[in-house]
Amino acid sequence: xxxxxxAALALLAQTAAPTAREQxxxxxxxxxxDAKTEAGQNExxxxxxxxxxxxxxxxxxxxxxxxxxxxxxxxxxxxxxxxQRFW
Numbered sequence: 001x002x003x004x005x006x007a008a009l010a011l012l013a014q015t016a017a018p019t020a021r022e023q024x025x026x027x028x029x030x031x032x033x034d035a036k037t038e039a040g041q042n043e044x045x046x047x048x049x050x051x052x053x054x055x056x057x058x059x060x061x062x063x064x065x066x067x068x069x070x071x072x073x074x075x076x077x078x079x080x081x082x083x084q085r086f087w
Contacts, residue, residue, distance in 0.1 A: 017055070018053070023051065023064075026047050026051055027068065030051075031072075
């Protein structure tokens with residue numbers, strides 16, 4: 001059992017962190033995933049695991065946090081063509 005854990009940790013260590021472009025796409029996909037469905041929750045967990053490999057520098061962390069907060073405040077976009085409104 002211990003060798004399985006060691007092999008899994010070695011495999012995780014070999015995966016490279018996503019590039020800046022990939023990170024941006026992952027953040028967009030994270031907020032686009034539906035948190036109410038199981039599939040959406042699984043997608044969000046997968047994205048969180050990928051983003052966990054990124055080591056942030058203090059100045060970069062502030063920029064990333066500002067971008068994430070901006071998207072968070074914007075919230076979801078609702079379809080306007082259907083005539084339905086969210087109150």
